[in-house]
Amino acid sequence: MATNAAAPPCPCYDTPEGVDILGRYDPEFAAILTRDALAFVAGLQREFRGAVRYAMERRREAQRRYDAGELPRFDPATRPVREAGSWACAPVPPAIADRTVEITGPAEPRKMVINALNSGAKVFMADFEDALSPTWENLMRGQVNLRDAVAGTITYRDAARGREYRLGDRPATLFVRPRGWHLPEAHVLVDGEPAIGCLVDFGLYFFHSHAAFRSGQGAGFGPFFYLPKMEHSREARIWKGVFERAEKEAGIGRGSIRATVLVETLPAVFQMEEILHELRDHSAGLNCGRWDYIFSYVKTFRARPDRLLPDRALVGMAQHFMRSYSHLLIQTCHRRGVHAMGGMAAQIPIKDDAAANEAALELVRKDKLREVRAGHDGTWAAHPGLIPAIREVFEGHLGGRPNQIDAAAGDAARAGVAVTEEDLLQPPRGARTVEGLRHNTRVGVQYVAAWLSGSGSVPLYNLMEDAATAEISRVQNWQWLRHGAALDAGGVEVRATPELLARVVEEEMARVEAEVGAERFRRGRYAEAGRIFSRQCTAPELDDFLTLDAYNFIVVHHPGASSPCKL
Numbered sequence: 001m002a003t004n005a006a007a008p009p010c011p012c013y014d015t016p017e018g019v020d021i022l023g024r025y026d027p028e029f030a031a032i033l034t035r036d037a038l039a040f041v042a043g044l045q046r047e048f049r050g051a052v053r054y055a056m057e058r059r060r061e062a063q064r065r066y067d068a069g070e071l072p073r074f075d076p077a078t079r080p081v082r083e084a085g086s087w088a089c090a091p092v093p094p095a096i097a098d099r100t101v102e103i104t105g106p107a108e109p110r111k112m113v114i115n116a117l118n119s120g121a122k123v124f125m126a127d128f129e130d131a132l133s134p135t136w137e138n139l140m141r142g143q144v145n146l147r148d149a150v151a152g153t154i155t156y157r158d159a160a161r162g163r164e165y166r167l168g169d170r171p172a173t174l175f176v177r178p179r180g181w182h183l184p185e186a187h188v189l190v191d192g193e194p195a196i197g198c199l200v201d202f203g204l205y206f207f208h209s210h211a212a213f214r215s216g217q218g219a220g221f222g223p224f225f226y227l228p229k230m231e232h233s234r235e236a237r238i239w240k241g242v243f244e245r246a247e248k249e250a251g252i253g254r255g256s257i258r259a260t261v262l263v264e265t266l267p268a269v270f271q272m273e274e275i276l277h278e279l280r281d282h283s284a285g286l287n288c289g290r291w292d293y294i295f296s297y298v299k300t301f302r303a304r305p306d307r308l309l310p311d312r313a314l315v316g317m318a319q320h321f322m323r324s325y326s327h328l329l330i331q332t333c334h335r336r337g338v339h340a341m342g343g344m345a346a347q348i349p350i351k352d353d354a355a356a357n358e359a360a361l362e363l364v365r366k367d368k369l370r371e372v373r374a375g376h377d378g379t380w381a382a383h384p385g386l387i388p389a390i391r392e393v394f395e396g397h398l399g400g401r402p403n404q405i406d407a408a409a410g411d412a413a414r415a416g417v418a419v420t421e422e423d424l425l426q427p428p429r430g431a432r433t434v435e436g437l438r439h440n441t442r443v444g445v446q447y448v449a450a451w452l453s454g455s456g457s458v459p460l461y462n463l464m465e466d467a468a469t470a471e472i473s474r475v476q477n478w479q480w481l482r483h484g485a486a487l488d489a490g491g492v493e494v495r496a497t498p499e500l501l502a503r504v505v506e507e508e509m510a511r512v513e514a515e516v517g518a519e520r521f522r523r524g525r526y527a528e529a530g531r532i533f534s535r536q537c538t539a540p541e542l543d544d545f546l547t548l549d550a551y552n553f554i555v556v557h558h559p560g561a562s563s564p565c566k567l
């Protein structure tokens, strides 16, 4: 954690009792961090921090049981919720009936927010999570961007390219993804403790934009959210409480706020009905967060040598456990009357090779066709260049319908099969190789270097990489090392050991340096990233999240940014 002693003591933020801001002062940020907005955020913290602490402890307790050999499963105690045909989620707001293509991207840079809103997608998910490195600057600029986007006033001038960016006629509808429950916000203290990051993200955005959103984009509903990385319905219950408190304080109707929950942890797949039930007045469906789901599969089974994953590249939606997860999600959502959203194909446009670009596009088309045929109502795009192809697949299949919630269509329904616990847990098949270890390392180190430098999503080897995909690289390396996995090295079998990893890290760092150039390598945070990534892959206990440990390296405290000179 760095301290910037050179920061001037004043001007400073006007904070309510018990709130301290340790991030850099900026007049633009001060327009977000108003006394009233901070009082709203502090109220959320004070009411819900006990429940969040308890939920995090329950996660750790569940993990201890998995480590001892228990398998995740459907909870017998909530069978009545799963089996009751008598409940449904609140009707879908008209503004988001059609979510066939959603673009995602970080809430900062500003240019990207405008591009996403103008991309032709129905929805833009502005991300404070997988795609954003949570530096103070990114978080606060992201809040400024979203406020201006909802107000319809967002513009940007790219002086170097002489380009002006402004909103087009039919911008995408905004969803905002706050961070997961586990991440603190070290620049905002409430009663002397770091705030819960997602309540800062949610609270500031809601406070400044709920009214404009409801009268504009939401047509009487909203704001809309995506909720990441939950592991149990008790965590959804906390969000329900947050939403109800926010609605009450804002004087808007209960059920105005809607949220799509990402089902992206293995424990959560056994809780989908329960999550929807908790959020039934606030639900905007579920989404297959496939990359974090793979990460979670490894994490949950960290202690199980019989459940080692094959190379990352082989763990796709065609694997039985992934297909089963998507099918159960579709069945569950449609039974309860809400959208079943698909996930992210990792391919992005390839600029300098037309044939490779066409091959990448074809993979995206195939992935999307599988999703819409399975019954998904919409899906994600990582890049504006993919939207025409994805729209063509989804709109072509839906034939003018905004979604297929009521259609009882798709493989998931047609198959008529009950997805079982065994289906959801079936270990994926495929080879484990030294090349896989190398690829994980090369990508993991470069991602961490980018994240430390403020970029949370980056193109690497023609694929999108973000926190979720990087997590797979990290935990897979850790798991292979922990269990001394046998890896194929071109026909020869070698064991994954710390010594092998050390050699791979050294060689891959040299390769990365050659690829990015010595100057960029020296100026970037590659060496630091190499150390963090290696340490995490060889740690005796698996860290819960890459970004929790790495967060300490991006926190910059400015003493005097708030309380010492309260206005």
Ligand SMILES: CC(=O)SCCNC(=O)CCNC(=O)[C@H](O)C(C)(C)COP(=O)(O)OP(=O)(O)OC[C@H]1O[C@@H](n2cnc3c(N)ncnc32)[C@H](O)[C@@H]1OP(=O)(O)O
Residues within 6 Å of the ligand: 103, 104, 105, 106, 111, 112, 113, 115, 116, 127, 130, 131, 291, 292, 344, 348, 349, 381, 382, 383, 384, 457, 458, 459, 463, 464, 465, 466, 468, 469
């Ligand atoms: C696992 C998950 O959670 S998935 C969801 C989280 N991940 C994401 O959201 C990733 C989103 N995608 C991205 O961040 C980017 O597409 C990247 C980093 C993968 C590639 O970005 P770049 O290298 O900048 O792409 P590229 O150079 O092709 O960009 C071309 C133009 O498209 C824009 N663009 C690219 N991706 C996006 C996007 N997702 N949203 C808006 N605009 C975008 C760029 O800003 C650029 O605009 P310009 O021509 O006005 O300068």
Ligand SMILES: O=CC(=O)O
Residues within 6 Å of the ligand: 130, 262, 264, 288, 289, 290, 291, 292, 293, 343, 344, 468
């Ligand atoms: O958030 C999405 C994912 O795939 O992870």
Ligand SMILES: [Mg+2]
Residues within 6 Å of the ligand: 130, 228, 262, 264, 289, 291, 292, 468
């Ligand atoms: Mg995710």
